[in-house]
Amino acid sequence: MAKNKSQNNLEKLDSSLKLLVQTSFVVFIGLFISKVLGYAYRIIIARYYGPEVYGQFTLALTIASFFISIAAFGFFEGILRYLPILRAKNKLDEIRYLVKKTRLVYLFSGIVATTLVFFLADFMAVQIFHDASLSMYIKIMSLAIFTTLLTNIHLGFLRGFEKIGSYSFLLNIFQNASRVIVLLAIVLMGLVSDGSFLVWSYVLASVITLVLSQQFCARQIGQIFGKYKKKDYSIIRISFLKYSLPVMFYSVIGLIFYWIDSFSLGYYKSAVEVGIYNAAVPIAMLLGFIPDLFLQLFFPMINREHTLKNHNLIEQLSKQVTKWIFMAGLPVFILLFFFPGAALNILFGAQYISAQDALRILLIGSFIYSVLITSNNLLSMLGKSRLIMWNMVLAAILNLVLNSILVPMQSIIGFDNSNGLIGASLATLISLVFLNILFLVQAKKYLGFLPIRKKMMTILLMGAISSVPLFYITNTFTMSIINIIITAALFVLLYGIMLLVSKSLDENDWMIIISFLGKLRILRKNAVQSDSVQQ
Numbered sequence: 001m002a003k004n005k006s007q008n009n010l011e012k013l014d015s016s017l018k019l020l021v022q023t024s025f026v027v028f029i030g031l032f033i034s035k036v037l038g039y040a041y042r043i044i045i046a047r048y049y050g051p052e053v054y055g056q057f058t059l060a061l062t063i064a065s066f067f068i069s070i071a072a073f074g075f076f077e078g079i080l081r082y083l084p085i086l087r088a089k090n091k092l093d094e095i096r097y098l099v100k101k102t103r104l105v106y107l108f109s110g111i112v113a114t115t116l117v118f119f120l121a122d123f124m125a126v127q128i129f130h131d132a133s134l135s136m137y138i139k140i141m142s143l144a145i146f147t148t149l150l151t152n153i154h155l156g157f158l159r160g161f162e163k164i165g166s167y168s169f170l171l172n173i174f175q176n177a178s179r180v181i182v183l184l185a186i187v188l189m190g191l192v193s194d195g196s197f198l199v200w201s202y203v204l205a206s207v208i209t210l211v212l213s214q215q216f217c218a219r220q221i222g223q224i225f226g227k228y229k230k231k232d233y234s235i236i237r238i239s240f241l242k243y244s245l246p247v248m249f250y251s252v253i254g255l256i257f258y259w260i261d262s263f264s265l266g267y268y269k270s271a272v273e274v275g276i277y278n279a280a281v282p283i284a285m286l287l288g289f290i291p292d293l294f295l296q297l298f299f300p301m302i303n304r305e306h307t308l309k310n311h312n313l314i315e316q317l318s319k320q321v322t323k324w325i326f327m328a329g330l331p332v333f334i335l336l337f338f339f340p341g342a343a344l345n346i347l348f349g350a351q352y353i354s355a356q357d358a359l360r361i362l363l364i365g366s367f368i369y370s371v372l373i374t375s376n377n378l379l380s381m382l383g384k385s386r387l388i389m390w391n392m393v394l395a396a397i398l399n400l401v402l403n404s405i406l407v408p409m410q411s412i413i414g415f416d417n418s419n420g421l422i423g424a425s426l427a428t429l430i431s432l433v434f435l436n437i438l439f440l441v442q443a444k445k446y447l448g449f450l451p452i453r454k455k456m457m458t459i460l461l462m463g464a465i466s467s468v469p470l471f472y473i474t475n476t477f478t479m480s481i482i483n484i485i486i487t488a489a490l491f492v493l494l495y496g497i498m499l500l501v502s503k504s505l506d507e508n509d510w511m512i513i514i515s516f517l518g519k520l521r522i523l524r525k526n527a528v529q530s531d532s533v534q535q
Contacts, residue, residue, distance in 0.1 A: 029168075033172060033173045033176075033177075034171070034172030034173060034176050035286070035289060037173070037176035037177050037179070037180050038176050038282070039282065039347060040180050041176060041179050041180050041183060042054075042278075042279075042282055042348075043347055043348060044180070044183055044184070044187065045057060045183070045198060046275070046279060046348045046349065046352065047348070047349055048187055049195065049198060050275070050351075051271075051272045051275030051276050051351060051352070052270075052271050052272050052275060053195045053198065053271075053275070054274075054275035054278065054279075055266070055270070055271030055272060055273070055274035055275030055276075055278065056131070056133070056134050056137050056195065056271045056274075056275075057137060057195070057198055057199065058262060058274055058275065058278045059129060059134060059137070059138075059262065059263075059266050059271065059274060060134065060137035060138045060140075060141040060199060061141060061202070062259045062262055062263065063117065063124060063138055063141070064117065064138075064141045064142060064144055064145055064148075065255055065259070066252065066255055066256070066259070067113045067116065067117050067142075067145055068113070068145050068148055068149060068152075069248070069251045069252045069254075069255045070113065070248065070252055071106070071109035071110060071112070071113040071145065071149055072106070072109075072149060072152065072248060072251065073105065073109065073244060073245060073248045074243075074244035074245055074246065074247030074248035074249075074251055074385070075102045075105065075106070075153065075156075075244050076152050076153060076155075076156045077243075077244065077247040077251070077380070077385070078098075078102075078240050078241075078243050078244030078247065079098065079102065079153065079156040079157065079160050080156055080159060080160055080303075081243060081303055081380065081381075081383070082098060082160075082236070082239075082240055082243075083095060083098075083156075083157070083160030083161065084160060084162075084303045084307075085303060085307050086098075086236075087160075087161070088307050088308070089307075092223065092224075092226075092228075093228040093229050093231070094228075094233065094236045095224050096224055096225070096226055096227070096228035097228045097233045097236065097237075098236070098240060099157060099224045099225065100225075100228070101237075102153055103150070103153060106149045106150055106153050107150070109149065110145060110146035110147075110149040110150065111146060113142075113145045113146070113149075114142050114143060114145045114146045117138065117139075117141075117142035117145060118139050118142040118143075121135045121136075121138035121139045121142065122135045124138060125138060128267065129266050129267065129271075131270075131271060134271070136195070136196055136199075137195065137196070137199050140196055140199040140200060140203060141199050141202065141203070143203045144202060144203045144206045147203075147206040147207050147209075147210045148206050148210075150210050150213075150214075151170075151175075151206065151209050151210045151213045154210075154213035154214060154216070154217050155167055155170060155171055155213060157217050157221060157224060158170070158213075158216060158217060158220070158221065161220075161221045161224075163216075163220055163221065166216050166220060170209060170212060170213050170216060174209060174212060175205060175206075175209045178204075178205035178208050178209060179201055179202060179205040182200075182201040182204050182205055183198065183201040186198070186200075186201055243383055243385050244385075246385040246386040246388075246389045247385045247388075247389070249389045249392075249393075253389065253392040253393050253395075253396045254392050254396075256396050256400075257392060257395055257396040257399055257431065257435075260396065260399050260400055260403055260427075261277065261399075261403055261407075261424035261425070261427060261428050262274050262277060262278060262281075262424075264400075264403035264404065264407045264420070264424055264427075265277055265407060265420050265421075265424055268407045268408050268420055269407070269419065269420045273419050273420055273421065276351075276352050276354060276355050276419070276421065277355055277358060277421050277424060277425075279344055279347070279348040279352035279355055280340075280344065280352075280355040280356075280358050280359035280362055280421070280425070281362065283336065283340075283343050283344065283347065283359055283363075284336075284359060284362035284363050284365075284366040285366060286332065286336065286366075287329050287332060287333060287336075287363065287366040287367050287370045288366065288369075288370055289332075290325050290328045290329040290332070290370055291325045291329075291370045291371075291373050291374075293328075294321045294324065294325065295321075295373065295374075295377060298317070298321055298374070298377065301317070302314050302317060302318070302377065302378070302381050303381055305317075306381050306382070311447075314378075314381070314447075315447070315449050315451075318374050318377075318378060318449075318451035319449075319451050319452065319453050320453070321374055321451075322371060322372075322374045322451045322452055322453070322456075323452075323453045323455065323456055323459075325370060325371055325373075325374075326371045326456050326459060326460075327456075327459050327499070327504070329367060329370055329371065330367075330459065330460070330463040330495075331463065331466075331491065331492055331495050333363055333367040334463060334466075334467045334470065334491070335470075335488050335491065336359070336363055337360055337363050337364075338467070338470050338471075338474055339474075339484055339488075340356040340357075340359040340360050340363075341353050341356040342481070342484055343359070344356055344359065346481065354419065354421070355421055357415065357421070357422055357425075358421040358422055358424065358425035359425075361422070361425035361426055361428075361429050362425045362428060362429065364429055365425075365428055365429035365431075365432035365433065366432075368432060368433055368436055369432050369435075369436055372436040372439060372440055372451075374451045375436070375439035375440045375442070375443040375451055376388065376439050378443045378446075378447060378451065379439065379442060379443060379446070382446055382447075384442070384446070387442060388439075391435060391438045391439065391442075392435070394434075394435075394438070395431045395432075395434055395435035395438070396431075398430070398431045398434055399427055399428060399431035402426070402427035402430060402431065403423070403424060403427045405423075405427075406420075406422075406423030406424070406426055406427050407420040407423040407424050407427070408420070408423070409423055412426065455504050458502050458504050459499065459502075459504050461502075462495065462498035462499055462502050462504060463495060463498075465498060466491060466494045466495040466498050467491070469490070469491070469494070470487065470491055473487055
């Protein structure tokens, strides 16, 4: 009996890992296009409008994002947690109840938040950031609050029903493509001199995305919008709110944590420094690309397995996903760490190269966060939203204190900090390390395991050995773009060879590789047969 149970668990682990990887390919396409379009949007702004306008746009977006987090009440995360649970129990009425109520709340809160930001724009621009011209950006950006809220809850419905392809298309491809197309039209019409058109491009894209997200939900999961039976829903309502409201607070705190360095630079320095710094931030966030490949399905999956009490499966899934994130993210981290100036110059232009030291510091924090993010997901699975909130509060306070100390300093350990960029990035790094240590320790306390595999140390060693030639090359030769591309390709090849030689790949890795190669053979066979038929 025990042997059969163990065999069933193993088969379910294999099936879950294959599903994660299969979904990751769909997500990869969406995320890859998303990054290209997202960076294209930022690059167009940075190159055509300059650091000051880019900084003002960033501050306006930051303010809007802050109010969106408050007006969302944590319902997006609540939907992601409760839809899989209710689906596993076949409780369609409860699903319909939550869907209707969350949409009604967002209609009301979206209107209130938009109105509030619009009328507070002058005060925030002048009294906080000492820049009256920023008011126009904030007023226009406030219009995106309402549409973004409703779009997000629709995306939550799709993801909760594991419609990852549609979710990824809307969030990663369509939304970003709309922004780029509208902005390009503005540039081609010669309207670059007026920064308000830049913000309108963002607002118009959010409206279009809202309309399409509604259509996707209606066609793919239309049953959730039906009428529900009249009965007592107090248990699910109270449970949903008890989980979601603390999530709202830690979402707000998380947003403050994320934007506090930009706010500090805007307060202590100017919009120019904010613009330069925000050329480094999205490059560092490239490391978040790796966990996003897996986590969009991983979180609903572990919630479902937690409901079914498959704790061993959750442990194995968590460790394997963390290992994959680490193994795939390490070479990206190393390459960006060695060539920060080249990345900034190629993407944003020479006027942003002064952020290269800040970028190196941000890369360290971003890599640590991306690897240990599964701990956060595990705590959310357990319903520890209040604990996560307090973790975020402590980390945000630490980040705020460090920013207030480090950003105004003229130098830090011999490094020039006159523009505040080193101070802001260092404050973020220290706070991220602190936050993720909390998540890791707490996951161990409540689940009895760390979502880390021992072979990750071997992988780290192989990455370090593979980077030795990089250190020699960058200190010996002048690095042109062609040289950087060739060097990066050779590094990735050496890294792959070192992983094979060190036997860093386990049976789960080989199972996925063999499965993937088998699918490629089938696709190739079908293509050959199709060609034969056509001939």
